[in-house]
Amino acid sequence: MKIIKLTTYRVPPRWMLLKIETDEGIVGWGEPVIEGRARTVEAAVHEMTPFLIGQDPGRINDLWQAMYRGGFYRGGAILMSAIAGIDQALWDMKGKLLGVPVYDLLGGRVRDKMKMYSWVGGDRPLDVIAGIRKLREVGIDTFKMNGTEEMRMLDSARAVDQAVGRIAEIREAFGNDIEFGIDFHGRVAAPMAKVLLRALEPYRPLFVEEPVLAEQAEYYPRLAESTSIPLAAGERMYSRFEFKRVLEQGGLAILQPDLSHAGGITECVKIAAMAEAYDVAVAPHCPLGPVALAACLHLDFVSHNAVLQEQSMGIHYNQGAELLDYVKNKDDFRMEGGYIAALTKPGLGVEVDEERVIEASKNAPDWRNPLWRHEDGSVAEW
Ligand SMILES: O=C(O)C(=O)C[C@@H](O)[C@H](O)CO
Numbered sequence: 158m159k160i161i162k163l164t165t166y167r168v169p170p171r172w173m174l175l176k177i178e179t180d181e182g183i184v185g186w187g188e189p190v191i192e193g194r195a196r197t198v199e200a201a202v203h204e205m206t207p208f209l210i211g212q213d214p215g216r217i218n219d220l221w222q223a224m225y226r227g228g229f230y231r232g233g234a235i236l237m238s239a240i241a242g243i244d245q246a247l248w249d250m251k252g253k254l255l256g257v258p259v260y261d262l263l264g265g266r267v268r269d270k271m272k273m274y275s276w277v278g279g280d281r282p283l284d285v286i287a288g289i290r291k292l293r294e295v296g297i298d299t300f301k302m303n304g305t306e307e308m309r310m311l312d313s314a315r316a317v318d319q320a321v322g323r324i325a326e327i328r329e330a331f332g333n334d335i336e337f338g339i340d341f342h343g344r345v346a347a348p349m350a351k352v353l354l355r356a357l358e359p360y361r362p363l364f365v366e367e368p369v370l371a372e373q374a375e376y377y378p379r380l381a382e383s384t385s386i387p388l389a390a391g392e393r394m395y396s397r398f399e400f401k402r403v404l405e406q407g408g409l410a411i412l413q414p415d416l417s418h419a420g421g422i423t424e425c426v427k428i429a430a431m432a433e434a435y436d437v438a439v440a441p442h443c444p445l446g447p448v449a450l451a452a453c454l455h456l457d458f459v460s461h462n463a464v465l466q467e468q469s470m471g472i473h474y475n476q477g478a479e480l481l482d483y484v485k486n487k488d489d490f491r492m493e494g495g496y497i498a499a500l501t502k503p504g505l506g507v508e509v510d511e512e513r514v515i516e517a518s519k520n521a522p523d524w525r526n527p528l529w530r531h532e533d534g535s536v537a538e539w
């Protein structure tokens with residue numbers, strides 16, 4: 158079998174879907190994208206296309222190594238997201254060819270269902286209580302929210318109290334009937350991270366995510382020493398070589414590789430295995446679309462240390478399209494009682510509605526995240 162065509166579709170809300178076709182009619186789908194840089198990743202996918210045309214899609218490991226090492230320069234958000242989406246499509250095709258779900262190609266399931274969580278609140282954590290109440294009605298009991306608005310390198314007690322007060326209200330309203338992670342989203346510099354973590358201790362969040370920016374990873378062990386709150390990060394790390402360093406230095410209790418940013422299934426399964434050796438959990442990052450989520454789920458179902466799965470149903474980014482809008486087999490994404498079931502159809506288990514995708518791609522927005530500024534006019538981390 159040979160690869161004959163790659164087609165990319167940028168679609169609302171901010172996703173990109175990749176279709177790979179072969180000379181034997183087997184088709185694979187992937188979701189290569191960096192939020193806000195879809196066109197750049199699209200260009201990277203098309204730069205890899207001449208190499209891929211004519212290749213045997215079954216040689217996933219060799220194609221992965223050639224795409225990663227063959228261009229001399231390697232790694233980073235764009236190239237690893239392009240490889241990620243191509244890798245997802247290759248696994249999709251191999252499963253379809255052999256008639257088995259990807260998790261079976263990886264040794265079979267270690268669990269019957271996977272714990273998931275939902276986002277509440279928006280870029281600025283508003284109406285979180287109402288959001289939790291609404292989602293609890295459909296059985297969801299684990300949530301994530303942004304922990305702060307703009308946070309200056311050295312911010313005020315009032316800013317800290319505002320952030321912590323919101324969390325106190327949640328515990329006040331729901332006690333220990335719910336769990337929640339707090340995403341610092343890289344908005345908090347190291348000095349303030351220590352202050353905030355200390356102040357949040359009494360409310361026992363399940364984890365704090367991106368307590369500092371990925372480029373400040375050396376603070377993870379220092380912050381971990383100062384708090385009992387499990388620290389999580391990974392959405393802005395793009396290969397096992399980056400994750401290797403944070404595992405060796407310690408500090409992270411949970412790794413959050415993004416299956417559409419960190420080299421795909423091939424790379425993230427290796428990252429999950431590395432984490433297990435350090436007794437570190439994995440909770441794949443996934444604020445994206447259905448193919449990205451499917452790739453995460455196949456990793457979750459073969460990884461003993463997978464603990465939580467992010468999914469974007471109702472997330473504040475999904476303006477113009479919802480998680481399953483481009484999926485024909487919506488019923489296969491069975492979410493019940495705060496868990497999500499395995500996708501059992503061959504390959505990734507997603508039946509993409511290509512007609513809908515083509516239609517939607519005709520007016521794909523060039524989504525960009527906002528540029529925030531502090532009161533003094535300096536750039537603030539979003
Ligand atoms: O889901 C998360 O944990 C996020 O931090 C969302 C962020 O990754 C945006 O997708 C960036 O545009």
Ligand SMILES: [Mg+2]
Binds near residue numbers: 342
């Ligand atoms: Mg995050």
